[in-house]
Amino acid sequence: MADTRTAARDPHAGIVMEAEPETGAKQGRRIDRETVLMLTVPPALVLIAFAAFVVWRQSAEFNETELRQLAWTEIRSLLWQHVKLTVTSSVLVVLIAVPLGIALTRSGLRKFSPFVVGFANIGQGAPSIGLIVLLAIWLGYGFWTSVLALTLYGLLPVLRNTIVGLDGVDPTLVEAGRGLGMSAGLVLLRVELPLALSVIMAGVRTSLVLVVGTATLATFINGGGLGAIIQTGISLFLPKLIVAGALLVALLALFVEWLGRVLEFLARPKGV
Amino acid sequence: MTTDLTKEPERTPAAQEGAAEISGAEIVLEGVVKKYPGQKAAAVESLSLTIPAGEIVMFIGPSGCGKTTSLKMINRLIEPTSGTIRIGGEDIRGQSENELRRNIGYVIQGGSLFPHMTVAKNIALVPKLLGWDAKRISTRVEELLDLVGLDPSRYRDRYPRELSGGQQQRVGVARGLAADPPVILMDEPFGAVDPITRQRLQDELLSIQRELRKTIVCVTHDIDEAIKLGDRILILQEGAQIAQYDTPEVILGAPANEFVEDFVGSGSSLKQLSLTRVSEVELRRPTTATVGEQVAEVKRRAEANGDRSVIVLDSRNRPVGWPWLRQLKGDVVLEPTEDLVNLDQRATLNDALDTMLSSSHGGAVVTGDRDQYLGVVVFDAVTDHIRSLEEQARG
Amino acid sequence: MWDFIVERREALLYNTFQHANLVVQAVLVATVIAVLLAVLITRVPRLEGPANAISAIGLTIPSFALVSLLLTFFSFGSLPAFIAVAFYAVLPVLRNAVVGLQGVDATLLESARGMGMSEVTTLVRVRLPLAWPVILAGVRVSMQMSMGVAAIAAYVGGPGLGTYILKGLTQIGGANAINYALVGTIGVVVVALLADLVLLLVGRATISKGIRV
Numbered sequence: 001m002a003d004t005r006t007a008a009r010d011p012h013a014g015i016v017m018e019a020e021p022e023t024g025a026k027q028g029r030r031i032d033r034e035t036v037l038m039l040t041v042p043p044a045l046v047l048i049a050f051a052a053f054v055v056w057r058q059s060a061e062f063n064e065t066e067l068r069q070l071a072w073t074e075i076r077s078l079l080w081q082h083v084k085l086t087v088t089s090s091v092l093v094v095l096i097a098v099p100l101g102i103a104l105t106r107s108g109l110r111k112f113s114p115f116v117v118g119f120a121n122i123g124q125g126a127p128s129i130g131l132i133v134l135l136a137i138w139l140g141y142g143f144w145t146s147v148l149a150l151t152l153y154g155l156l157p158v159l160r161n162t163i164v165g166l167d168g169v170d171p172t173l174v175e176a177g178r179g180l181g182m183s184a185g186l187v188l189l190r191v192e193l194p195l196a197l198s199v200i201m202a203g204v205r206t207s208l209v210l211v212v213g214t215a216t217l218a219t220f221i222n223g224g225g226l227g228a229i230i231q232t233g234i235s236l237f238l239p240k241l242i243v244a245g246a247l248l249v250a251l252l253a254l255f256v257e258w259l260g261r262v263l264e265f266l267a268r269p270k271g272v
Numbered sequence: 273m274t275t276d277l278t279k280e281p282e283r284t285p286a287a288q289e290g291a292a293e294i295s296g297a298e299i300v301l302e303g304v305v306k307k308y309p310g311q312k313a314a315a316v317e318s319l320s321l322t323i324p325a326g327e328i329v330m331f332i333g334p335s336g337c338g339k340t341t342s343l344k345m346i347n348r349l350i351e352p353t354s355g356t357i358r359i360g361g362e363d364i365r366g367q368s369e370n371e372l373r374r375n376i377g378y379v380i381q382g383g384s385l386f387p388h389m390t391v392a393k394n395i396a397l398v399p400k401l402l403g404w405d406a407k408r409i410s411t412r413v414e415e416l417l418d419l420v421g422l423d424p425s426r427y428r429d430r431y432p433r434e435l436s437g438g439q440q441q442r443v444g445v446a447r448g449l450a451a452d453p454p455v456i457l458m459d460e461p462f463g464a465v466d467p468i469t470r471q472r473l474q475d476e477l478l479s480i481q482r483e484l485r486k487t488i489v490c491v492t493h494d495i496d497e498a499i500k501l502g503d504r505i506l507i508l509q510e511g512a513q514i515a516q517y518d519t520p521e522v523i524l525g526a527p528a529n530e531f532v533e534d535f536v537g538s539g540s541s542l543k544q545l546s547l548t549r550v551s552e553v554e555l556r557r558p559t560t561a562t563v564g565e566q567v568a569e570v571k572r573r574a575e576a577n578g579d580r581s582v583i584v585l586d587s588r589n590r591p592v593g594w595p596w597l598r599q600l601k602g603d604v605v606l607e608p609t610e611d612l613v614n615l616d617q618r619a620t621l622n623d624a625l626d627t628m629l630s631s632s633h634g635g636a637v638v639t640g641d642r643d644q645y646l647g648v649v650v651f652d653a654v655t656d657h658i659r660s661l662e663e664q665a666r667g
Numbered sequence: 668m669w670d671f672i673v674e675r676r677e678a679l680l681y682n683t684f685q686h687a688n689l690v691v692q693a694v695l696v697a698t699v700i701a702v703l704l705a706v707l708i709t710r711v712p713r714l715e716g717p718a719n720a721i722s723a724i725g726l727t728i729p730s731f732a733l734v735s736l737l738l739t740f741f742s743f744g745s746l747p748a749f750i751a752v753a754f755y756a757v758l759p760v761l762r763n764a765v766v767g768l769q770g771v772d773a774t775l776l777e778s779a780r781g782m783g784m785s786e787v788t789t790l791v792r793v794r795l796p797l798a799w800p801v802i803l804a805g806v807r808v809s810m811q812m813s814m815g816v817a818a819i820a821a822y823v824g825g826p827g828l829g830t831y832i833l834k835g836l837t838q839i840g841g842a843n844a845i846n847y848a849l850v851g852t853i854g855v856v857v858v859a860l861l862a863d864l865v866l867l868l869v870g871r872a873t874i875s876k877g878i879r880v
Contacts, residue, residue, distance in 0.1 A: 033716045034716050034719055034720065037716050037717070037719075037720045038720055038723060041720060042720075042724060045724075122856065122860070124811075125811060125814065125855070125856045125859040125860065126815075126852050126853075126855065126856050127814065127815040127818035127819070127829070127832065127851075127852060127855045128815055128818075128819070129815075129818050129819050129822075129829065129832050129833075129836075130818060130832045130848060130851055130852030130855060131852065133832050133835050133836045133839075133848045133852075134835075134845075134848045134849065134852060136836075136839060137835065137839055137844055137845050137848055170384075172380060172381075172382075172384050173384055173386060173387075175349065175380070175384075176378070176380055176384035176386075177386075178349060178373070179347060179349055179373060179378035179380070179457075180373060180374070180378055180397055180398050180401075180447070181370045181371070181372070181373035181374030181375075181376075181398060181401055182370070182397070182401065183370050186401075190386075191386055194388050195386075195387070195388060209726070209727050212729070213727070213728075213729030213730065213731070213732075214729070216729045216731045216732060217731055217819070220836055221836075227731060230731065230732065230735045233735065234735055234738065234822070234823070239739040242735045242736065242738060242739050243736060243739060245732070245735070246732035246733070246735050246736040247732075249729050249731070249732040250727075250728045250729065250732050250733075253727045253728060253729055253732075254724060254727050254728075257723070257724075257727040269387070269388030270388065270431065271387050271388045271389065271390065271431030271432060271433060272387045272388055272431075272433070
């Protein structure tokens with residue numbers, strides 16, 4: 001029950017994905033077909049699609065509004081805002097969720113872990129758009145409100161995977177470390193975290209994807225980002241803008257997902 | 273149950289072989305109790321025990337008897353509820369638990385190697401914690417790998433998953449020995465490997481102990497292992513009550529009570545075979561050859577001795593093969609590719625029978641320290657010994 | 668807040684129902700599609716890698732982007748909302764269904780065939796029942812995710828509680844903005860929890876006692 005409920009709302013961490021890091025850990029940096037596929041196809045796809053976009057952008061006819069929105073300088077600045085939103089929020093997510101996850105797997109605080117995860121789960125059940133609007137009403141429009149919403153939204157996958165990853169470390173290894181005279185902190189640093197790292201990174205990837213996608217909505221509260229192109233397209237009903245915006249956002253998301261996968265791949269300890 | 277500790281045990285390695293000096297320390301448990309909150313019965317109720325320096329003491333008993341708990345209290349992985357434990361006369365609460373543990377070797381079932389660290393890094397862990405310099409650590413790692421029979425150049429940079437179960441366990445032992453601690457605790461160290469590998473690992477442990485003479489406390493559930501390895505055996509009943517604490521000979525010959533009798537099991541005259549070491553029976557010395565020698569010369573020597581097979585030794589006098597003469601081809605003796613199963617001189621006659629039964633020569637090659645060649649034990653020698661045991665038993 | 672809810676209780680109930688309706692229908696359709704696809708994939712193992720890749724890529728595409736993209740093909744209304752929700756809903760179910768179907772012990776399948784069951788009978792009587800817990804877990808993930816997608820789909824005229832959230836957004840500064848946004852957001856959370864509870868009960872009723880954990 002707890003497991004499936006935990007998986008709710010987060011497609012990347014359904015029971016299937018939670019099993020994956022474990023088998024991955026046993027087989028080490030085994031490069032299976034799917035890994036190869038996921039490490040090579042998306043970036044190729046992104047490149048091709050982006051090239052197609054460039055060609056289309058240079059050759060198609062646009063009206064004045066479209067031209068303004070699709071000016072390269074404008075695209076670049078929106079892209080930069082989007083990246084800033086994503087990176088800031090993700091860094092905050094990691095800085096909050098990993099220590100929290102570590103704390104919740106220490107013996108003293110472990111009993112609180114189901115409550116915190118359960119609460120986070122219900123929170124994750126709230127629609128992203130609702131969270132953004134509510135925070136905007138409370139704190140006003142802008143970049144930092146958006147960052148707060150995105151951070152809250154991205155916490156759960158990293159928190160959960162940190163807990164799952166640390167709990168997944170063979171307790172006899174922890175005892176072995178203690179038995180050899182390593183302090184609890186040293187065991188955490190040298191044994192537990194390295195062994196849990198790839199599971200944690202899987203959570204970071206999931207969270208990155210959630211954050212980069214949800215950052216599209218930041219435009220509603222003047223938080224910036226590529227969502228602006230789509231929003232203009234919809235409110236003035238300019239299909240070219242909608243398509244262009246959707247495409248750019250999707251490409252950025254795929255690229256970020258790919259980066260996450262590369263990180264996850266590199267995080268796997270060599271001997272495992 | 274009282275045990276006279278002033279009495280010298282019959283089978284002290286030093287007395288027997290005049291080997292290395294004792295480097296271990298005495299461990300004394302006094303009225304040690306472990307009670308877990310919320311549990312009525314104590315896991316360990318008042319255990320008092322002296323483990324003499326330089327001996328191997330085996331803790332054995334039914335599951336849940338508190339043998340592992342007792343072991344883990346010695347390095348404070350479990351804190352005693354009351355009572356004192358002294359190592360080399362010093363109360364273990366006198367130093368921080370981390371400091372204490374760095375000076376006690378700890379070997380766990382399966383080795384419990386850290387999978388993300390190489391063999392060398394695993395072994396180097398405690399020396400690093402103790403602040404040794406890099407050169408000293410690297411020398412020590414090589415020394416230890418050599419000691420446990422793994423070629424340093426081949427194995428030091430491997431990851432644990434690239435090793436067999438037995439090799440992992442060897443590295444586990446090396447890690448436990450790394451900082452040269454006077455006391456080593458072992459928790460079912462050879463429980464996770466197949467019987468043949470277990471026998472070899474036991475032999476190696478005995479051979480290492482002959483050199484180092486540490487104080488080793490080892491938990492096991494295998495009475496044969498206890499008899500083979502232990503200078504003394506501690507048999508525990510529920511609540512870690514001592515059923516008997518004595519040498520294997522006394523436990524087999526004069527079990528203190530019904531519990532011990534049941535526990536040691538029937539066929540204890542057969543278990544006597546586990547008491548006799550290969551080194552105690554007469555060894556034959558058939559013809560040997562060294563890798564690289566002229567085949568013709570070897571054959572001439574063998575025929576002169578009336579042998580139809582020869583023991584091939586490598587340049588370091590370690591037996592590597594046992595071919596029949598007709599299997600020797602070419603000009604010079606090559607290193608054989610077969611996996612020769614050797615017996616350590618501390619192996620029991622039980623082990624010897626096992627090994628001989630699977631050998632086409634009706635015998636087994638016996639080795640001493642660091643796999644040095646000693647000779648060959650043959651069937652007849654073992655059956656002779658059994659016969660003399662039976663005669664003794666009949667009086 | 669309470670007055671706000673009482674005043675609008677009928678519209679509120681209607682929108683809640685619409686939200687649930689959209690999601691449940693889309694998830695049902697998605698489940699059927701996903702299971703069929705999964706059966707196909709287990710028969711043609713070569714498709715598994717690409718299917719997983721497509722599913723991962725699909726889940727990466729931001730829902731707002733897909734919803735708006737669909738808007739350019741269909742007009743404002745329920746249709747693009749339905750398609751978007753169903754699209755995302757397929758992916759987790761597909762992934763779990765493939766794993767679930769493949770996870771069925773090969774010796775069981777062999778013994779089923781040995782008893783003379785046809786391939787279809789084996790699928791219906793052995794494979795699907797044994798894979799069902801895993802598939803259902805995928806459906807629960809899908810359901811939760813779809814609740815959020817449906818809320819975003821309100822932006823292109825989709826029905827449901829998302830409309831309240833958007834009203835809250837457009838009326839920011841107004842007296843009722845917070846009420847609208849809160850009612851919409853909490854409404855979705857409540858519907859999601861209820862739906863999950865229902866699926867849990869469905870699991871109780873449909874998962875064979877022999878394999879329940």
